[in-house]
Amino acid sequence: MxxxxxxxxxxLLIFLSTSGIAQISNNSFRWGVNxxxxxxxxxxKTTWDKQISFLKELNLNTYRVDVMxxxxxxxKNEYSFQELNSKLNSNSISMFPVLIITGLSGLDxxxxxxxxxxxxxxxxxxxxxKFPWLEVGNEEDNKVIASGNxxxxxxxxxxxxxxxxxxxxxxxxxxxxxxxxxxxxxxxxWVHFYYLELLKQNNVNYDIIGYHWYSNMGGGDITNxxxxxxxGNLLKSVSDKFNKEIWITEFNYYRGTKxxxxxxxxxxxxxxIKSIISQNIxxxxxIYELFDQSASGQRSPNEANYGLVMKQDANSxxxxxxxxxxxxxxxxxxxx
Numbered sequence: 001m002x003x004x005x006x007x008x009x010x011x012l013l014i015f016l017s018t019s020g021i022a023q024i025s026n027n028s029f030r031w032g033v034n035x036x037x038x039x040x041x042x043x044x045k046t047t048w049d050k051q052i053s054f055l056k057e058l059n060l061n062t063y064r065v066d067v068m069x070x071x072x073x074x075x076k077n078e079y080s081f082q083e084l085n086s087k088l089n090s091n092s093i094s095m096f097p098v099l100i101i102t103g104l105s106g107l108d109x110x111x112x113x114x115x116x117x118x119x120x121x122x123x124x125x126x127x128x129x130k131f132p133w134l135e136v137g138n139e140e141d142n143k144v145i146a147s148g149n150x151x152x153x154x155x156x157x158x159x160x161x162x163x164x165x166x167x168x169x170x171x172x173x174x175x176x177x178x179x180x181x182x183x184x185x186x187x188x189x190w191v192h193f194y195y196l197e198l199l200k201q202n203n204v205n206y207d208i209i210g211y212h213w214y215s216n217m218g219g220g221d222i223t224n225x226x227x228x229x230x231x232g233n234l235l236k237s238v239s240d241k242f243n244k245e246i247w248i249t250e251f252n253y254y255r256g257t258k259x260x261x262x263x264x265x266x267x268x269x270x271x272x273i274k275s276i277i278s279q280n281i282x283x284x285x286x287i288y289e290l291f292d293q294s295a296s297g298q299r300s301p302n303e304a305n306y307g308l309v310m311k312q313d314a315n316s317x318x319x320x321x322x323x324x325x326x327x328x329x330x331x332x333x334x335x336x
Contacts, residue, residue, distance in 0.1 A: 030284035031331050032062035032096060033308065034250060037084055038077065039066050041295045048084065050318065051290060052091050054309060058324070059331045063088055064096040064249060064286050066138065071103030073119025073171075074126065085130065096249075096286075098135040098187075099123065101167055109162040113170035120174025128179025135185040135210055135249070136171050140164050141195035149229055150192030165202040172205050183207040187249055190217050191230050196242055208283075209238060210249035215268050223275050235281050247284030248276065256292070256306035257321060266322040273330055287327060291318075 037043040037051060055063060065084070068076045075081035085095050101119060104112050120136075141150065144164050148155030172184050187210035188195050199206065211222075218225035223233045239246055251272070253265035269287065276282060292307035293300075294314075308324040311317070 028283060029334075030062040030094075030096070030247065030286075031058075031060050031335075032064055032284065032286040033058070033060055034064045034286055034289040035291065036066055036289070036293075038075075038080060039068060040293060042291050042293045045080065047291075048087060052087060052093065054290060054318075055088075055093050056091055058308075058328050059335060060093065062094045062096050062284070062286070064098060064135075066100060067097045068100045069102055069119065069123070071119075073101075073122035073174075095131070096133065096135065096185075097131060098138050099171070100138065101136070101171060104163075104167060107163075109166040112163055113166040116167050116170030117174035117177075120171035120176075121178055122174075123171075124175040124177070124179040124182070128175065128182055131182065133183040133185060133208065135187060135208075136168055136175075136206070137186065139187055139189060139212065140168065141188040141192040144195065144198070145192065150190065151194060151229065153194055153197075156194060156198070161198060165198060165204065168199070168206075169202055169204045176205060183245075185210040185247065185249065187212055189213065189250075191225075191234070193238070193241075196238070200242070206244075208245045208247055209242060210247050211235070211238070211282075212250040212288075213248060214250075214252055214254045216254035220268065221272070221275065223279060233279070235276065235279050239281050246282050247286070248282055249284070249286045250288040251286065252288045252306050253323075255302050256304075257310075258302065258305040262322045266326045269323055270326040270330055273327075277334065287323075 033055070035043055035051060037045075037048055043051065051063075067081060070076050088095050101116060103119075104115060107115060144156050144160045146155060146157040150156070168186065175182065175184070184206045185208035186199060186204070186206045189212035196209070213222050218227050218230070218234070222235055225231055225234055235246065251269070253261065253268040255261075257265055273285065276285070287308060289306050290308055292310040293304050294311065296304050307321070308327065309318045309320050312319065
């Protein structure tokens with residue numbers, strides 16, 4: 001059978017659409033990974049070049065990095081922060097800084113708002129023109145949940161809510177007073193939906209929902225959850241209800257490869273990415289994380305083996321896990 005060029009193109013578009021490949025705008029979609037080059041010993045400065053080499057090989061355009069701020073609102077060890085950002089930019093990689101606010105001990109909600117407003121303004125004046133987006137706080141939802149699943153108001157601690165909301169609102173208000181175009185992400189996880197309601201009720205002026213999801217949550221499939229208390233496509237539910245841009249800013253197989261689950265981790269991530277991307281909802285996807293954190297093994301054993309790459313011991317070179325090549329292959333397919 002002879003097919004016209006138009007028909008062939010139509011068939012190709014249908015195929016790509018159903019496979020999820022055609023549903024990403026490569027100009028705006030953020031492919032990334034999490035890392036701790038400013039805060040954790042396994043990511044210390046001697047490994048920065050190795051980190052960037054892996055990021056480039058993976059074809060990532062963004063690196064989500066936690067940044068501790070001082071009481072003025074500027075990065076602690078500011079020279080390293082500037083140096084890292086410069087090295088990333090010179091390799092065509094954008095830093096997605098997660099700003100961790102400090103200096104609020106003993107303050108009430110009103111004082112926290114004022115302090116954080118000033119911190120946000122200080123950061124914005126110096127760095128607001130260097131980052132098109134950033135995140136304020138990390139999983140602050142976990143700090144205000146008292147019990148339950150986080151779906152309803154009674155699951156939250158009424159005494160803690162005012163301070164957390166004042167912190168987020170104050171910093172963002174101060175930041176946007178001098179950098180109004182910057183996009184701000186706030187992260188949450190699992191089914192902590194009432195936390196998003198709290199942000200709305202308190203007029204927290206953020207732009208991006210950073211969704212955190214792991215395989216032990218609701219059967220593992222964020223697009224098809226089945227539990228006694230919630231079911232369905234949670235990505236779509238959150239998108240429809242809160243009408244904000246959504247990025248998956250942490251994602252992995254629970255505990256990573258702690259139990260030697262190299263293929264299970266790789267299968268879960270590669271299958272999940274295809275399902276998630278096909279929803280045509282998210283604008284960014286970040287694996288947690290680049291390196292295993294062997295230094296935290298005894299202190300936090302469940303956090304030590306999430307990496308895409310690992311070291312057998314302190315003297316060995318890095319070894320790519322199966323998930324590394326799977327993630328790399330998927331990114332390259334979507335970027336074609």
